[in-house]
Amino acid sequence: MKIIITGVGLIGGSFARDLRNLFPQAGILGMDLNPDHLERSVKLGVIDGEAGPEDVAMADLVIIAIPVDAAIKVVPEILEKVKDECLVIDTGSTKFRLCESLKDHSKRRNFLAAHPIAGTEYSGPEAAVTHLYQNKTLIICEVEKTAFKLQERAFEIFRQLGMRIRYMDTRAHDKHIAYVSHLSHISSFMLGKTVLEKEKNERDIFDMAGSGFASTVRLAKSSPAMWTPIFKENRENVLETLTEYIANLSHFQQLLEQNNFEEIYGEMERTNYIKTILKGIN
Structure with missing residues (x-):
């Protein structure tokens, strides 16, 4: 299994730590505009290394944890590259504009709009912790637009992380x-x-x-x-x-x-x- 974390700070890094525990054999790679974040994440054991375009094309799971304005540009680009069986999950705290921008995307079915109600006041790779999401609420928007098999995969991951699921309209x-x-x-x-x-x-x-x-x-x-x-x-x-x-x-x-x-x-x-x-x- 190949996992890519886009944005290796608190939210993305904490997902990486928990996913490593769930899937110990998985390769976990990171993408981040800040090369120092990538370097520190590798040293901390959060990720195994930096992801390139060829890794995105072979990924089974992509977690997007970047500023919400950047996500509007980055998510469609990632969806263009991923294979049909790949699940792409966004974790940002605004959803309407992002989901609107993706409504006609050819791979909209690969995308799940999610918002974990979890976090701390800290940021960066050092802020990433295990079990951040345990007993936390996860809001999912437009679930019906995600392919059912990919929904099932996502919900199994969220269940193992101990999250409570709630569904909500983007507005x-x-x-x-x-x-x-x-x-x-x-x-x-x-x-x-x-x-x-x-x-x-x-x-x-x-x-x-x-x-x-x-x-x-x-x-x-x-x-x-x-x-x-x-x-x-x-x-x-x-x-x-x-x-x-x-x-x-x-x-x-x-x-x-x-x-x-x-x-x-x-x-x-x-x-x-x-x-x-x-x-x-x-």
Whole structure:
């Protein structure tokens, strides 16, 4: 079995580590625009070496884990090269534009649009870990457009990785993920920016930052190279979420200005319901 990982960072590298455990005899090769990433991935044992065009043509499985704007260009090119029995899985966090761009592709049946709800704030080959996907949700879009035999292969891999499958329309996926993921990252980046601008003494930030600040700003350590394309590709949905979020922040500010702490308490108490929804999530 020949596996190619396109993008050997956190997401692609973690798939590579788990797939090596599932298929110990498989050859796992990598593709990445950053040659240093490839070199480090080989040294870390994430991949066996760099893939060339001839390897893509012979691959049985290709995992795409690159910035979402690059995927729109790269996925069709890879599909052009693969054999009929090859399964190509994209793992990006926006799906509508990519799937639209592939709707008339001659090898659309080889493609599976997937989004693992997993990851950390770290990036690069060193961030790749085993079991990243265990007990995590995997959203799959337009499953009916993937060849049934390739679906079966994919689902068996996901089952062995311990993932929970959920199906979603591409538009609904991009809208919902803007609220529960993309907005969280914007909030974290802007909180970090605000603190850095006001607290010039780095030692003060380190000494005074409690676990609440650390956990809230954790996502601000995420890669701008990955997240800028996400905001670009999902711009309309992100703008909608920002409008609603800013309205809530402005309302909270007004309550403070009015000394209306009874309503502030009520707002926080009502929002505490989120504990029930998120119960059991790490």
